Amino acid sequence: MQDRRSFINLFVRGSFLTGLAFLSGALILRKKEGEFCGLDFGCNRCDKSESCNLPEASLYRETVWQLDPAKCIQCGRCATSCVMTPSAVKCTHVYAMCGYCDLCGGYLKPDTKNISTAAENQLCPTNAIKRKFVEEPFFEYEIDEALCIGCGKCVKGCSAFGNGSLQLQVRHNRCQNCNQCSIARVCPSDAYSRVPASKPYLLKGIEQDSTTAPKINLGEKGV
Amino acid sequence: MKTLRLLIFLVLLSTIQTSTYAIQRFPKPEFESGYTQPQTLMPHGRAEILSYLDVAVLIIALTFISWVIIRKRSRNWVFWTSMFSLAYFGFYREGCVCAIGSIQNVSLALFDSSYVIPVTVIAFFILPLVYTLLFGRTFCAGVCPFGAMQDLVAFRPQKLGTRLNAILGIIPYLYLGLAILYAATGTDFIICRYDPFVGIFRLNASFGMFFFAGTLLVSGIFIARPYCRFLCPYGVLLNWFSRFSRQHMTITPAHCIQCRLCENSCPYDAIEIPLTEKNPENRKTRVKKLIIIIFLLPLLTFTGGWTASLLHTSLAGVHSKVKLARQVLHPVKDEKQAETFEIQAYKSSGKPEAQVYQEALVVLERFKTGSWWVGSFMGLVFGLLIAGKMLKKYDPDYVPNKGRCFSCAKCVDYCPVKPEKN
């Protein structure tokens, strides 16, 4: 009786172990049969990067969440839906794209009469944008990350009236890299996806970053 | 607006030079005052190498706790190991990556071949299962930060009674089924979303989740480890694997002397008390009932599948594509409310209506198949649970139930038997 029981136990244990081995093997090694990877576009968007043997591919294995500013419609949910308070999504200023406008659509309310830093003119609800005079007629705008709540109001203004140099981005010093991003779930425009941890930011408009930024396709809605 | 237009004009006049970037409304100014443009700061997240450290810590912790439980047999050591895990996997790693959540990554990877599953996540899924197959649920005892947290507050554990245990014990199976369904269809990771403790680890969560966590912890004072016993989907797998484990923690280090001192020591009702009574039903009736149940299994499986398939539209309703299709199909007629953001985004994307519907239909179809599977699984679980309640392995000694026991070693302290000296 005891022998039979221990034999069954052994058998089941063995099959469980084999099953686990097969499962992990399948998950790790799948798609590895291809000896060839067309490096051209391959390393950037190829879905084989997980199994790719090329050194570049190792950079694309770990992923983090990022939102694509090209798809973002500034609905304001990033500010409220993140597991972190304040949100890990904040406005990022791409200086290289900025026009240094005096009349900044991201800084000032649309119908502002006098261009000044007075509270009634400011678009940002938390006064997180610092306006600094550079030279006539240019002004530098700097985001104070401690104050920014990621509401995207300035982003909306800048993309509507300016160059779109203010962009919402997941700031990885704050992001918890949750297994499933809670903002991605509610994002109306599917702007969130997992991107390679080695290239964690998706900026729009610089060179052709938004079109060629390395992005692993991770299926629907990047889940 | 006038000023703005004037400005555009002026700027265009002043710098008729094409910028190196994409065409922009306002070209980048040429500064004369020697102003240097600041760098856009883009901080990186946690270094990738550290995720391998996590796996290393997991292996070390699992090996250590297994040694503590099987060889050292000390409740104190188990406690301090679990405190370490609570500190590392809980408060330092903030509950992520965890073995419980990895179920979803694995199922998504199995069903969506384009999903890239990190090797570390596979390790977090596989390793605890392998150790459980070898040593029992030592993972639950000393590595899982959730277990450690709940163990910490279990001050006045009460016996729940077999009936409540049996009924509440069904929940994890349902949770597991739904979690796999939602992960495999790429809808959501519900285990992570309704993870009560991760908010505590991060000191940051929505009010609802804090409330859930608080309730669980307060009830955890009286009902030991409520999450582990009545919710944890990974526990289902560990339960199955532990039943066939090679070694398992024993209450007594040598021979049970039937002193009954450990009888009430287990806060999880996981000690099998030796049977002193005879089964009132005779053998013939028992065999007959068992055969009936086994023959009923296909019917139960079918009933479960059918019932769940009725719900597939409701289940799929939370999928973003289905949500969008529903909104496009039935636009909100409320005068006050403007278009939802989803509709706005959909309109600006220029996607044809037919495609939205087509995609939603594909999702619905997947949910239909998926819910059949989940329902069938639940039907099977019910059948097997009932069948399991008919069988009893006879043991003359006090032994832990290998499936339910968390190997926490609390009972070990109650045993007066000294280990035999070799």
Added chain:
Amino acid sequence: MEYFKPSAKLVGLLNRIALSAGLFAFVICLLILVNYYQLKRSDPLNSPALKVLVEKMRSNPDDEQVKLEIRELDLLARKAFFTNRWQIRTGGYLLIFSILIIVICLKTIELIKPKIPETPGSVTATFWSERLLNRKWITYTGISLVLVSVVFAYLTHDQLGDQLERVTGKTAGKSSNQVTMDLAGSTDENPAKVTTVESSIKTDSAIVNLDGYPSQQELNSNFPYFRGPFSTGLTFQKNIPTSWDGKSGKNIKWKTAVPLPGYNSPVVWNDKVFLAGANASKKEVVCFDVATGKILWETPIEKIPGSPAQSPKVNAETGLAAPTCATDGRRVYAIFANGDLAALDFTGKVSWSKNLGLPKNHYGHSSSLITYHDLLIVQYDQSGDANVMAFNGKTGQRVWETSRDVKVSWSSPILVNTGKRVELILVAEPNMVAYAPATGKELWRIDCISGEVGPSAAYSDGIAFSVNEYSKLAAVQVGDTPKVLWESDEFMSDIPSPVASANYLFLATSYGTMICYDAKSGNKYWEKDFGTPIFASPMIADGKVFALDKKGIMHIFRIDKTYTSISDPPLGESSVCTPAFADGRIFIRGDKNLYCIGK
């Protein structure tokens, strides 16, 4: 008793500490709740009072008093917001701290208090009766779960699936009508004769979105251009057969006679293969069904305004239809030796067409087309007035045009992704030039080639390769400051283009020698003389090199440091066209027939 006294005192103390910590935690908890409720109830950042003031200011923009009020209120609101958040955060820490104290106290009590096992009660013989009850209860739970589910399903059933199915059926029909109507409008000017239009194709094309452009994945899974999805000779196809025989019909799925001659190669999109053909009197685009080889439609390209009446004089080896078509999954584009450029939708109707002017090209124009996003890119290197231009694929509008100071050439553009950006690389005497495909802006150039350039560039891993007869083979590191990494003048090609894998460069010469170089260093690994001229460009697919010689024999060999032949299957017909690979099949245009090879 003596032994227990100090610990009893300690236990009492610890109990009291725990109790007060508990009370403290309770108070903190309440405070946090209140705070949280406040923040939720009246978000200071969206205060209605502030909004009222702003409205007031709008109607009366010069009221300094209102402005002052706004400033004060705004400051107050922001202060309230950040203080509130600070309070919640600090409260959280205090709560955790007090709970920690409670836990430590209670754990210590547990430790000091001696463990006295409860005296077990009398053994009750209820095991089996309880088991019976458990079974019953599980059954009840199951039944009620089923009942609740059924009731819930009945209550929430909104037939979304049925509705969607109905609507998709309807909308598909509607949009198909629209498509045909639009096309009917355009056919007034271009009375394209559509010979065969299957009804099934109609519905297919209705679902295809005619706007936008294909994703890279779609491109990769098809064969949209000459030499594959980047026009570099690389494909992502799998399960490509390596043995067939055109004579015996082994692994030949079908073979269909091509109506008009042409040296362009097939391109494939999902279920359709496209070819162009022309003779002195007629030019046309032909679409074949991938599954059966049946000609789905053949559309003549004619009556294009500005098109020269006489077909140009061309070399017989080039022909009037040398450039390969390109497709973006919405339309197929074709260009002919007389400068006629046409876009056709997948039902064979001409979407738009135009003449680019008779190219001054003494052998005949042969640069193939390529698309980038929604742009159709045309390399038009005629003598004296070479340029490259891009048209909107949907409308045919010219989006950009960049003039090129190069001699006439017969090479085709390639698209490469350098990791930083996508570059459009063109070769012609005297240089290799990269353009930004979206704008046509020149990115860099390097002098590395001369003569009447026929072969297109190859590319791999940051290195582009150019080669031409009586010139040299050059490996150019691409980027803003390009440089020649290595050169060789031992072997050169004048017709087939080279192809590069991650580490190797394969060069085929028109006299039939295949040479393998180390792509990074230029080391020659091997050369192999096939003894038959090679006009078709070698391709890399499924991890192997496929080189078709003029007799129709496909030389299949490994990507390796040594020449390892895999097989040499014959087509049974001579061919000079580059094969296309899609979905486990190979499409080869022979002299007379189009072959589909598949397992």
